[in-house]
Amino acid sequence: MTEATKNNTRPQPLPRDAFVQFRPMPTRWMDNDVYGHVNNVVYYSYFDTAVNAFLVENGLLDITGSEVVGLVAETGCSYFESVAFPDALETGLAVTRLGRSSVTYRIGVFREGAPRAAAQGHFVHVYVARESGRPATIPDHVRAALSTLQANET
Amino acid sequence: MTEATKNNTRPQPLPRDAFVQFRPMPTRWMDNDVYGHVNNVVYYSYFDTAVNAFLVENGLLDITGSEVVGLVAETGCSYFESVAFPDALETGLAVTRLGRSSVTYRIGVFREGAPRAAAQGHFVHVYVARESGRPATIPDHVRAALSTLQANET
Amino acid sequence: MTEATKNNTRPQPLPRDAFVQFRPMPTRWMDNDVYGHVNNVVYYSYFDTAVNAFLVENGLLDITGSEVVGLVAETGCSYFESVAFPDALETGLAVTRLGRSSVTYRIGVFREGAPRAAAQGHFVHVYVARESGRPATIPDHVRAALSTLQANET
Amino acid sequence: MTEATKNNTRPQPLPRDAFVQFRPMPTRWMDNDVYGHVNNVVYYSYFDTAVNAFLVENGLLDITGSEVVGLVAETGCSYFESVAFPDALETGLAVTRLGRSSVTYRIGVFREGAPRAAAQGHFVHVYVARESGRPATIPDHVRAALSTLQANET
Numbered sequence: 188m189t190e191a192t193k194n195n196t197r198p199q200p201l202p203r204d205a206f207v208q209f210r211p212m213p214t215r216w217m218d219n220d221v222y223g224h225v226n227n228v229v230y231y232s233y234f235d236t237a238v239n240a241f242l243v244e245n246g247l248l249d250i251t252g253s254e255v256v257g258l259v260a261e262t263g264c265s266y267f268e269s270v271a272f273p274d275a276l277e278t279g280l281a282v283t284r285l286g287r288s289s290v291t292y293r294i295g296v297f298r299e300g301a302p303r304a305a306a307q308g309h310f311v312h313v314y315v316a317r318e319s320g321r322p323a324t325i326p327d328h329v330r331a332a333l334s335t336l337q338a339n340e341t
Numbered sequence: 342m343t344e345a346t347k348n349n350t351r352p353q354p355l356p357r358d359a360f361v362q363f364r365p366m367p368t369r370w371m372d373n374d375v376y377g378h379v380n381n382v383v384y385y386s387y388f389d390t391a392v393n394a395f396l397v398e399n400g401l402l403d404i405t406g407s408e409v410v411g412l413v414a415e416t417g418c419s420y421f422e423s424v425a426f427p428d429a430l431e432t433g434l435a436v437t438r439l440g441r442s443s444v445t446y447r448i449g450v451f452r453e454g455a456p457r458a459a460a461q462g463h464f465v466h467v468y469v470a471r472e473s474g475r476p477a478t479i480p481d482h483v484r485a486a487l488s489t490l491q492a493n494e495t
Numbered sequence: 496m497t498e499a500t501k502n503n504t505r506p507q508p509l510p511r512d513a514f515v516q517f518r519p520m521p522t523r524w525m526d527n528d529v530y531g532h533v534n535n536v537v538y539y540s541y542f543d544t545a546v547n548a549f550l551v552e553n554g555l556l557d558i559t560g561s562e563v564v565g566l567v568a569e570t571g572c573s574y575f576e577s578v579a580f581p582d583a584l585e586t587g588l589a590v591t592r593l594g595r596s597s598v599t600y601r602i603g604v605f606r607e608g609a610p611r612a613a614a615q616g617h618f619v620h621v622y623v624a625r626e627s628g629r630p631a632t633i634p635d636h637v638r639a640a641l642s643t644l645q646a647n648e649t
Numbered sequence: 650m651t652e653a654t655k656n657n658t659r660p661q662p663l664p665r666d667a668f669v670q671f672r673p674m675p676t677r678w679m680d681n682d683v684y685g686h687v688n689n690v691v692y693y694s695y696f697d698t699a700v701n702a703f704l705v706e707n708g709l710l711d712i713t714g715s716e717v718v719g720l721v722a723e724t725g726c727s728y729f730e731s732v733a734f735p736d737a738l739e740t741g742l743a744v745t746r747l748g749r750s751s752v753t754y755r756i757g758v759f760r761e762g763a764p765r766a767a768a769q770g771h772f773v774h775v776y777v778a779r780e781s782g783r784p785a786t787i788p789d790h791v792r793a794a795l796s797t798l799q800a801n802e803t
Contacts, residue, residue: 236678238678239678261420369544370688371688404531536694537690566684570689571725572723574722
């Protein structure tokens with residue numbers, strides 16, 4: 188399957204310790220597509236949920252009120268093993284890059300308790316002023332919280 | 342925004358001639374998220390639809406009958422400008438890599454008639470035998486059709 | 496199949512002339528579920544899209560700006576025949592009840608050009624003040640436009 | 650709001666004891682629409698998940714193998730209070746009608762621990778032979794399990 192992408196850059200499934208925080212992520216009937224597995228698109232809804240749940244639960248994002256919010260600039264996912272409803276899944280979350288106005292998250296999708304990710308990817312938020320859409324510096328309290336998720340690049 | 346990803350690798354919006362085929366892709370109310378724009382996840386459903394509609398319409402995939410089918414091994418998307426329901430969109434499709442058992446598509450999401458993509462990404466199918474899940478050679482008639490979509494790497 | 500619901504109340508597929516306006520509604524790959532047909536949930540995204548596209552295109556709803564908006568109070572759908580990606584579908588739209596602060600739409604999902612609906616249902620909007628959430632009278636220009644969609648109860 | 654539907658038939662939010670079984674149903678970021686609340690469509694994905702999770706977990710449905718499966722003939726939902734990501738929700742499940750070849754479920758969507766449903770609806774499965782699509786009698790072991798969910802009509 189190394190053929191799938193350029194040469195030897197095909198990523199390998201990450202272990203649990205590549206992630207700082209885990210969250211249960213139950214599947215839904217609709218997540219399965221016609222091949223009987225979670226559709227490739229749906230993994231990104233797990234990513235989105237893992238990131239934003241972290242932000243909201245830690246008081247870092249008021250969905251309707253925050254003046255500075257993260258817009259998604261880039262996402263990507265590698266799929267290693269299929270998963271399917273009604274599997275119980277978990278997402279692992281880490282921050283691999285924390286810039287002045289952007290943050291890159293690493294997200295893994297695990298079967299509950301599995302040692303390695305069934306799929307993993309990245310999710311880049313660029314902070315902007317909600318009204319103007321102009322790039323903004325990540326607020327200090329957000330930066331402080333994000334830094335607790337930092338992991339090494341692998 | 343070059344900060345968003347590593348140095349000078351932030352992709353630039355592709356022009357229409359980076360794609361071989363276009364398809365209308367109307368938006369749905371639900372595509373918009375709480376920020377009033379099409380959610381990052383939904384772009385992948387446009388990708389998925391563009392690729393599979395090409396395959397089905399050209400007789401290259403019988404969703405319930407084909408013995409060899411493409412499984413999604415990797416996807417990615419860069420978002421440049423937001424789009425929103427009820428915008429009329431188009432997807433552009435091209436093949437950038439055609440291997441023995443895998444194919445990489447380039448997909449662009451355009452506002453109708455726009456000269457450059459509002460978002461673009463890639464989508465890798467690895468062909469497998471449906472029953473066994475074992476990697477399979479892309480069937481000849483599929484390869485022939487995919488080769489008509491070939492574009493240069495940009 | 497009369498057994499499916501109470502006695503003789505099982506609705507019958509409506510003909511095209513039970514609807515005032517039609518709109519193309521292309522399917523997406525993800526619309527199909529594991530049984531290879533459009534999932535029951537997805538029909539409601541067609542309903543939602545048909546109603547809101549009518550409102551936005553006729554200048555009756557500014558998604559981020561209108562002070563009075565319709566909230567969904569009730570929906571329902573009867574499914575007669577399965578449809579599946581990549582079928583081209585159409586939605587038919589009509590108004591069956593236009594009250595002081597609420598409107599009931601009838602929506603049909605047709606295969607392109609088919610004489611009878613593959614599925615049909617209803618969608619009730621109750622108008623409220625966006626800020627307070629209090630019930631509001633349907634604005635006059637909205638009422639005037641909705642009245643052009645009126646059809647008889649069947 | 651009685652105006653929303655015919656006369657005095659507007660349903661009232663059901664209490665917990667109108668349901669036999671509860672299941673956690675976490676929200677996802679994408680569930681929220683542009684108004685900041687779970688979109689009306691998404692409730693049906695909770696319904697679908699509640700019913701099918703019950704069936705699969707009790708060995709009543711093998712998604713890819715069962716010869717007799719339930720197809721959805723009718724669904725409906727009344728929305729009383731909005732809910733929003735990241736709310737923790739629960740679904741309540743009951744059977745209100747168990748016929749020879751069809752079953753009607755009642756489903757409620759509750760904020761975690763709330764005494765009354767934020768939304769509730771019904772979901773009708775008609776059993777058919779998977780291959781032929783012909784109506785089929787509900788298998789005995791399925792009927793026995795469904796009868797444990799029976800509740801009175803309210």
